Amino acid sequence: MPDGSAGTGETGGTGETGETGETGETGETGGTGGTGGCHPALPARPSVPYADSVRRMNGTRPSRRLEGRYEEKGGCMPTEAAHSVSLSLSPGVAREVVAAAAAAPSIHNTQPWRWRLGAGGLTLFADVSRRLAVTDPEGRQLLLSCGAALCNATLALRARGLVPRVTILPDGDDHRTDPLATIILAGQRPADDAERALADAIGPRRTDRRPFDGRPLPDGAVARLRAAAEVQGAWLTSLTDPDLRVQVNVLLSRADWIEQHDAAYLRELASWLRSEPAPDGVPCGAVVAAGATRQAEFPLRELNLAALADPPPASEAGVERPGVLLIGTDADTAADRLRAGEAMQRVLLTATSLGLAASPMSQAIDVEGLRDRFRAATGGLGQVQMILRVGHAPAGAEPLAPTPRRGVDEILQLAD
Numbered sequence: 001m002p003d004g005s006a007g008t009g010e011t012g013g014t015g016e017t018g019e020t021g022e023t024g025e026t027g028e029t030g031g032t033g034g035t036g037g038c039h040p041a042l043p044a045r046p047s048v049p050y051a052d053s054v055r056r057m058n059g060t061r062p063s064r065r066l067e068g069r070y071e072e073k074g075g076c077m078p079t080e081a082a083h084s085v086s087l088s089l090s091p092g093v094a095r096e097v098v099a100a101a102a103a104a105p106s107i108h109n110t111q112p113w114r115w116r117l118g119a120g121g122l123t124l125f126a127d128v129s130r131r132l133a134v135t136d137p138e139g140r141q142l143l144l145s146c147g148a149a150l151c152n153a154t155l156a157l158r159a160r161g162l163v164p165r166v167t168i169l170p171d172g173d174d175h176r177t178d179p180l181a182t183i184i185l186a187g188q189r190p191a192d193d194a195e196r197a198l199a200d201a202i203g204p205r206r207t208d209r210r211p212f213d214g215r216p217l218p219d220g221a222v223a224r225l226r227a228a229a230e231v232q233g234a235w236l237t238s239l240t241d242p243d244l245r246v247q248v249n250v251l252l253s254r255a256d257w258i259e260q261h262d263a264a265y266l267r268e269l270a271s272w273l274r275s276e277p278a279p280d281g282v283p284c285g286a287v288v289a290a291g292a293t294r295q296a297e298f299p300l301r302e303l304n305l306a307a308l309a310d311p312p313p314a315s316e317a318g319v320e321r322p323g324v325l326l327i328g329t330d331a332d333t334a335a336d337r338l339r340a341g342e343a344m345q346r347v348l349l350t351a352t353s354l355g356l357a358a359s360p361m362s363q364a365i366d367v368e369g370l371r372d373r374f375r376a377a378t379g380g381l382g383q384v385q386m387i388l389r390v391g392h393a394p395a396g397a398e399p400l401a402p403t404p405r406r407g408v409d410e411i412l413q414l415a416d
């Protein structure tokens with residue numbers, strides 16, 4: 001048994017159970033209150049299968065789910081479930097797994113998750129008190145963030161030679177009250193090199209908003225990133241068509257403009273920017289002025305409120321042209337959003353393992369009307385769930401400091 005981490009349990013898991021005794025919090029309060037923003041003051045102001053068309057564009061085979069890993073309610077039994085005796089997660093391993101999960105990216109570093117270890121396994125819940133009420137009223141980005149945490153948790157288990165069996169939304173699809181996922185152990189099998197590489201990338205992965213240099217992505221990188229998304233049941237396409245790049249650029253700029261003129265959005269953003277040490281939120285050191293200080297083909301979400309109030313002159317440097325990846329799903333259910341979050345994270349970890357830098361540009365996904373236009377611009381089918389810029393940090397660039405996380409004790413509950 002790998003590092004004594006799992007003990008044999010008395011029950012054979014059916015994979016259909018989860019922790020059902022606890023409901024999610026229903027508070028809709030948005031942020032937890034900031035410790036001060038990086039700025040002196042606020043400026044005054046049903047889907048159809050897209051995957052097939054994307055795969056035709058990409059020239060890839062239909063996506064492949066993680067063999068033996070996934071089960072949605074009523075889904076297929078994983079191969080490892082043939083074991084007659086299930087394994088149970090020890091609290092010690094659960095703590096390590098939850099710590100790895102917590103290293104996941106989340107919108108504004110809200111870390112909108114909590115975990116419970118009980119007889120039914122390790123259960124993930126949304127912490128809706130951390131949902132961004134203005135930016136993310138539906139909880140879309142919250143679910144993507146939780147999906148990213150779920151991806152880390154399963155990789156952390158695999159790195160320990162344990163085979164997780166995941167049930168997405170075991171009790172229903174209301175993320176405010178229902179568990180998002182349960183994980184039970186279905187067996188043991190040593191991690192392969194690819195799984196180890198992804199697990200090793202969990203710690204060093206960063207959101208890198210700095211300008212990328214002009215080097216193209218290495219040969220085969222896009223294929224690796226696409227495969228990572230497809231393993232999680234999502235699709236990925238690299239935005240190379242010049243017309244599409246212009247359209248996506250316009251939508252990102254429009255989203256930025258809308259949000260930058262929405263006082264409630266700006267107040268909410270300010271409440272998650274941190275000028276003092278804090279366990280959550282975006283530290284000022286991680287913020288790079290998105291628009292005015294550099295010329296980039298694609299506008300990042302502007303997180304530097306001071307730059308909005310007093311824009312510095314544009315740089316004369318060459319225009320930055322990053323790789324742009326769209327990650328999406330055929331449908332847009334809560335399960336699809338979780339799956340897209342898992343895919344995003346697997347793509348980001350793959351990028352890290354390839355020595356590439358990346359950052360999300362999700363502002364166009366925030367705005368409902370723009371999501372529809374996005375769909376039209378990118379082929380008219382399916383749901384784009386995330387936009388990533390990816391490229392090379394300039395040679396010699398300082399490694400980025402990790403952003404803070406809440407402690408495991410705050411997010412993991414051990415059931416009696």
Ligand SMILES: Cc1cc2nc3c(=O)[nH]c(=O)nc-3n(C[C@H](O)[C@H](O)[C@H](O)COP(=O)(O)O)c2cc1C
Nearest residue numbers: 105106107108109144206207301360361362363403
């Ligand atoms: C769903 C989601 C949306 C995000 N959107 C943006 C974005 O639009 N712009 C941005 O700069 N960062 C974005 N981020 C990155 C978060 O700000 C970042 O993950 C968080 O601050 C923690 O930092 P880290 O990723 O370096 O650990 C997003 C992350 C997630 C999971």
